[in-house]
Amino acid sequence: MPDVRERTFRQRNRRITLREVTDLIAVREGAGAARSEGGAAESLPPDVPLSQVRALEDSGWVLRERAQDATRADLPRASIFVSPNGRLLLGTDRLTVKLTADPTEEDARAILGAFGVRITRRLRFAPGLFEVTLTDSAQGDALDVANRLVDSDRVEFAEPIFREQLGPR
Amino acid sequence: MKWTFRLRNKEVSLTAVQGVTAVRPSAAARRRAATRSRLVQVFGRDAVDTSQGGRFGIDLPSRNRQLFERTGWLFVEPRQEVADVAAGRSAGVETADAVRPVFVDASGNLVIGTDLLTVQLAEGTSEDEARRRISDDGLQLVRRIGFAPGTYEVRVSGRASRPLTDSIEALQAARGYRFAEPMLLQAITGRSSFRPGDPHYDRQWQFRNDGSNGGTVGADVRAEAAWAFTRGKDANGRPVRIAVIDNGMQVRHPDLRPGVVGGGYFDSDGTGTSVFVRYQAGMTDFPNVSHGTFCMGMAGARTNGRGGCGAAPEADLLAVACMDDQIGTQVTLARALAYAADPTVEDAAANAADGADVIVCSLGPNGADWDLTSVLDQAITFAARQARGGRGVPIFWACANGHVELARDEVVSHPDVIAVGRSNRNDLADGSAFGPRLDFLAPGVEVYSTRSGSRYGFDTGTSFAAPLAAGVGALVLASHPTWTANQVRRRMRTTCDQVGGVVYNSRGHHPEYGFGRVNAAEAVK
Numbered sequence: 001m002p003d004v005r006e007r008t009f010r011q012r013n014r015r016i017t018l019r020e021v022t023d024l025i026a027v028r029e030g031a032g033a034a035r036s037e038g039g040a041a042e043s044l045p046p047d048v049p050l051s052q053v054r055a056l057e058d059s060g061w062v063l064r065e066r067a068q069d070a071t072r073a074d075l076p077r078a079s080i081f082v083s084p085n086g087r088l089l090l091g092t093d094r095l096t097v098k099l100t101a102d103p104t105e106e107d108a109r110a111i112l113g114a115f116g117v118r119i120t121r122r123l124r125f126a127p128g129l130f131e132v133t134l135t136d137s138a139q140g141d142a143l144d145v146a147n148r149l150v151d152s153d154r155v156e157f158a159e160p161i162f163r164e165q166l167g168p169r
Numbered sequence: 170m171k172w173t174f175r176l177r178n179k180e181v182s183l184t185a186v187q188g189v190t191a192v193r194p195s196a197a198a199r200r201r202a203a204t205r206s207r208l209v210q211v212f213g214r215d216a217v218d219t220s221q222g223g224r225f226g227i228d229l230p231s232r233n234r235q236l237f238e239r240t241g242w243l244f245v246e247p248r249q250e251v252a253d254v255a256a257g258r259s260a261g262v263e264t265a266d267a268v269r270p271v272f273v274d275a276s277g278n279l280v281i282g283t284d285l286l287t288v289q290l291a292e293g294t295s296e297d298e299a300r301r302r303i304s305d306d307g308l309q310l311v312r313r314i315g316f317a318p319g320t321y322e323v324r325v326s327g328r329a330s331r332p333l334t335d336s337i338e339a340l341q342a343a344r345g346y347r348f349a350e351p352m353l354l355q356a357i358t359g360r361s362s363f364r365p366g367d368p369h370y371d372r373q374w375q376f377r378n379d380g381s382n383g384g385t386v387g388a389d390v391r392a393e394a395a396w397a398f399t400r401g402k403d404a405n406g407r408p409v410r411i412a413v414i415d416n417g418m419q420v421r422h423p424d425l426r427p428g429v430v431g432g433g434y435f436d437s438d439g440t441g442t443s444v445f446v447r448y449q450a451g452m453t454d455f456p457n458v459s460h461g462t463f464c465m466g467m468a469g470a471r472t473n474g475r476g477g478c479g480a481a482p483e484a485d486l487l488a489v490a491c492m493d494d495q496i497g498t499q500v501t502l503a504r505a506l507a508y509a510a511d512p513t514v515e516d517a518a519a520n521a522a523d524g525a526d527v528i529v530c531s532l533g534p535n536g537a538d539w540d541l542t543s544v545l546d547q548a549i550t551f552a553a554r555q556a557r558g559g560r561g562v563p564i565f566w567a568c569a570n571g572h573v574e575l576a577r578d579e580v581v582s583h584p585d586v587i588a589v590g591r592s593n594r595n596d597l598a599d600g601s602a603f604g605p606r607l608d609f610l611a612p613g614v615e616v617y618s619t620r621s622g623s624r625y626g627f628d629t630g631t632s633f634a635a636p637l638a639a640g641v642g643a644l645v646l647a648s649h650p651t652w653t654a655n656q657v658r659r660r661m662r663t664t665c666d667q668v669g670g671v672v673y674n675s676r677g678h679h680p681e682y683g684f685g686r687v688n689a690a691e692a693v694k
Contacts, residue, residue: 011540011542011543012541012542012543012546016540049535049536051535052535055495055496055535056496058494058495059494059495059496060494061496083538083540085536085538085540085577086536086538087534087536087538087539087540090496092498094442094498094500096500096542096543096544098543098547120442121442123500123503123504123507123514123544123547124507124513124514124515125503125507125510125511125514125547125548125551125552126547126548126551129544129547131442131500133442157543159542159543159544161498161499161500162498163496163497163498164496164497164498164499164534165495165496165534165535166492166495166496166497166499166502166532166533166534167416167492167495167532167533167534167535168415168416168458168460168461168495168531168532168630168632169531169532169533169567169568169569169570169630169631169632
């Protein structure tokens with residue numbers, strides 16, 4: 001049985017509930033990496049198609065049991081989430097945040113810094129829109145920080161960034 | 170203002186396009202003017218019709234306009250001196266070989282008036298009497314038309330005189346003439362078409378289906394008739410720009426490279442974000458994925474004696490690659506989309522005017538469901554509504570290949586995204602996503618295009634229907650360069666062929682077919 005816990009956040013003004021698969025971790029072992037360990041894929045909720053696991057593996061991500069993960073510490077890792085419709089999402093330490101005003105870079109840094117994030121880049125196709133990264137002072141992961149940000153009246157939206165399979169049709 | 174005259178004893182009406190004059194500049198004037206815009210300024214201002222955001226209440230059909238302009242005519246809002254010539258109030262200007270009034274016929278085609286008529290004198294009129302009569306009526310004899318007795322080509326006198334319309338009205342009312350009919354310059358296009366000479370063109374049923382490949386004759390996008398008018402360049406010779414967003418493409422493919430003018434790729438740093446790398450001609454590390462190569466070929470492979478061609482073979486191509494390992498974030502996709510519309514959002518050294526006129530993307534999840542994030546929503550809105558100077562860039566996107574409800578895909582069913590499904594060589598829907606948000610179908614089953622490795626081949630997928638439709642969108646913009654994204658979408662929807670033998674609703678829509686299968690020939694009119 002998958003070990004999951006529900007996590008919620010707001011996305012496009014809707015409450016989204018994801019299932020975080022807490023006993024697994026995704027490790028980016030690179031091209032040519034082994035397939036996910038036998039039990040790992042079976043630890044996923046049953047509505048996740050195997051094809052999504054394979055798509056991750058084809059791009060070098062391997063699912064491993066957290067408790068037994070002995071891969072190199074410097075390899076990128078990601079928490080594993082499953083959307084209500086069965087899509088696999090890999091967590092990151094990044095968010096997109098849109099501030100209600102269009103502040104200067106300095107003012108934006110101050111506003112966002114209070115929440116434990118730093119600006120990675122300003123996204124110039126909309127005013128006040130930033131891609132941000134968690135700092136060491138952030139409390140919790142990207143979902144936790146997003147939930148705190150959206151409670152601020154200076155924030156129009158704050159959404160965690162996930163990796164997902166986006167391939168050819 | 171309407172001008173009515175008799176043609177073979179039938180009343181014909183033309184509508185004068187007020188405030189617009191057709192000018193044929195002299196060779197000397199052309200030599201002196203370094204650019205087209207300077208040449209136009211000699212005579213006035215470029216005439217822009219309301220279909221292109223200009224001032225004139227009559228839609229100057231751009232298709233006709235291109236044909237005239239290719240033969241040396243300019244359409245201008247004339248300076249007074251030039252307007253006087255067109256109205257017959259003065260003889261001419263030294264900078265022009267001809268200055269003429271402009272009309273539109275009942276079918277909306279452009280017609281240029283001349284100072285020539287054909288006249289036939291009453292039966293029994295001798296040649297001497299005919300010449301006297303012609304001279305007495307202020308006409309200049311040009312030639313006798315030998316195959317018809319008593320028939321002459323004549324010119325309204327070169328001296329300042331009354332307008333052509335008045336002269337003809339008077340002649341048609343006068344005794345002594347069996348007929349007096351104006352000679353008008355018209356575009357005689359008939360059933361013209363353009364057929365590429367590329368050696369593999371006969372494998373591309375998507376453009377011309379003659380049934381030889383087992384399909385239904387005519388089950389294609391009517392490309393050849395559209396190509397008679399444009400293959401991706403507007404009346405000024407400016408190529409429409411198509412951005413293809415994909416995991417990668419072979420930008421040095423011989424059938425694509427001549428058309429690739431810019432773009433770039435988003436290089437993942439492995440931590441969840443990407444760094445933008447600008448495309449430079451000759452670069453060898455541009456992400457290369459056969460799927461993207463195929464898509465780019467469907468949109469704009471060249472007519473160059475190699476392989477086949479794309480729907481808009483003379484359009485410019487922007488190569489935008491992201492997520493070459495097919496795992497990525499919607500932020501990166503949003504950045505790619507926004508960059509395609511306006512390169513300055515990623516590249517401070519770029520020019521906003523170098524953004525795309527049309528965008529196509531065939532990326533998405535394998536399944537039916539795709540939840541839209543706010544950042545991608547913002548990017549779609551930016552591209553579709555704000556770019557291109559506020560006219561918006563039409564965004565074509567491949568819907569899911571499975572027979573699933575399109576509404577489950579929040580990205581492709583976004584109100585500002587044109588959702589494209591696939592049809593087969595028998596003009597039937599092929600089981601891709603369906604629903605009220607489906608725009609239309611385009612051929613996407615066993616279609617032929619470019620592959621990485623400088624090769625060619627067949628493939629199936631909505632991925633390939635979308636760039637084909639995008640190429641047609643580019644042809645529409647080549648014909649109507651100042652149209653908004655919504656105008657392009659509306660034109661493509663309303664000109665689709667309602668194929669499939671199904672009943673379309675009162676809006677002209679069917680959940681499996683959208684508004685039908687794309688018809689390029691009708692869309693570019």
